[in-house]
Amino acid sequence: MLVFVIGLALTFILVVRKTRGAILIGITVMAFVAIIINALVTIPDAIWGLAVPEVPDKVVDAPDFGLIGEISLFGGFQEVGVLTGCLFVFTVLLSGFFDAMGTIIGVGEEAGLTDEKGQLPGMGRILMVDGIAVAGGGFGSASANTCFVESTAGVGEGARTGLANIVTGCLFLLALVFTPLAKVVPSQAATPALLVVGFLIMAANIKEIDWSDVTIAIPAFLTMIAMPFTYSITITIGVLAFILLRIATQRFREVPWLLNVVGACFLVYFLLDPIEQALGVK
Numbered sequence: 001m002l003v004f005v006i007g008l009a010l011t012f013i014l015v016v017r018k019t020r021g022a023i024l025i026g027i028t029v030m031a032f033v034a035i036i037i038n039a040l041v042t043i044p045d046a047i048w049g050l051a052v053p054e055v056p057d058k059v060v061d062a063p064d065f066g067l068i069g070e071i072s073l074f075g076g077f078q079e080v081g082v083l084t085g086c087l088f089v090f091t092v093l094l095s096g097f098f099d100a101m102g103t104i105i106g107v108g109e110e111a112g113l114t115d116e117k118g119q120l121p122g123m124g125r126i127l128m129v130d131g132i133a134v135a136g137g138g139f140g141s142a143s144a145n146t147c148f149v150e151s152t153a154g155v156g157e158g159a160r161t162g163l164a165n166i167v168t169g170c171l172f173l174l175a176l177v178f179t180p181l182a183k184v185v186p187s188q189a190a191t192p193a194l195l196v197v198g199f200l201i202m203a204a205n206i207k208e209i210d211w212s213d214v215t216i217a218i219p220a221f222l223t224m225i226a227m228p229f230t231y232s233i234t235i236t237i238g239v240l241a242f243i244l245l246r247i248a249t250q251r252f253r254e255v256p257w258l259l260n261v262v263g264a265c266f267l268v269y270f271l272l273d274p275i276e277q278a279l280g281v282k
Contacts, residue, residue, distance in 0.1 A: 003034050007192035015156075015196055023153050023193045030189035048186050056180040063176040067141035083279065087272060094269050095232070096146060100130050102235050103147045109205045111155045118208070152197045215245040236266040 011026030019025065034053035037043070045052045077085035104127075108120040115121065130147055137145035154164050175182050211217045223238035243263045246255050268275070 001188075003030055003037065003186070003188040004191055006030065006033065007189055008195055011192045011196050012199075015200075021157065023156065023196060026196075027185065027190050027193055030192070031185045034186050034189050035184065048188070051183050051186045053184055053186045053189070056184060059181045060177050061180050063179065069139060070141050071139060084276075087276060091269065091272060094265060096134065096144060097127075098235055099232055100127070100146050103149050103151075104130070106149060106201055106205070107147070107151045107155060109208075110152045110201055111160055113160070149201070150194065150197065152201055153193060156197065156200050215242060215249055215251065218245060236269065239263050240266055240270075 007026055007030035010029060011023060014022035014025055031053060034048075035055065038048070038053045076088070080088070104123070105114070105118075105120060108114050109118075113120060120126070133145040133147075137143055154168065159165075209217060209220045219238040219241040222241050223235055226232075226237045239259065240263055243252075243255055243260065246252050
């Protein structure tokens with residue numbers, strides 16, 4: 001907790017002072033502070049989490065690529081059945097797709113890349129790249145390589161073009177051989193950066209919400225407060241609330257037909273458990 005609180009204060013101070021690389025400096029400094037604390041005080045590894053801040057025995061290590069390609073596209077269907085497999089795919093697809101949508105729009109807004117209607121040009125190509133990256137992560141037996149809201153940290157430092165993405169990707173490749181060094185940074189030192197990024201996103205975008213229209217303000221409010229409770233950048237609750245309130249105010253015709261289709265999919269998503277029980281799917 002001490003590492004987190006000091007890191008949050010330090011990062012905000014650097015941001016307020018408009019220090020270049022404020023977020024990176026905050027993470028690096030607090031990683032060193034965590035190493036010192038861990039050396040002076042006996043703290044169980046479980047409290048630190050996945051990364052224990054201690055000086056590694058070696059800085060460079062050869063990565064293990066043994067799991068690349070170890071996949072079975074239809075093995076899951078053979079194990080649980082076609083119906084259960086399809087429901088699982090639907091759940092993951094819906095959750096992943098709209099999590100990505102929320103992240104892409106958020107990062108695009110922060111970067112100033114959206115047009116006057118709040119739309120992001122080239123969305124189809126962005127989603128195509130994101131989908132290929134997710135599939136690539138599965139092929140590598142890794143977590144889904146979808147877009148993450150942490151990208152706004154780069155935007156906050158001035159990133160606006162694809163060059164920043166290329167540099168970040170190259171640094172990730174380089175990090176493969178420096179895994180022991182990267183594992184030194186605990187989440188307590190990195191988490192303050194997420195709060196700072198959250199502030200930057202809110203400061204830039206919340207003023208764009210039409211708070212005078214309750215059918216927009218309430219869904220926006222519900223979406224924001226749902227994120228910390230669901231650990232997901234999801235827009236499902238906001239979409240359903242928007243459709244419901246537009247119906248209640250007799251403005252249903254103002255809801256685009258595609259959004260109604262999406263809302264129906266979201267409703268099925270929330271009702272998956274009783275649907276599975278009704279169909280006898282475990």
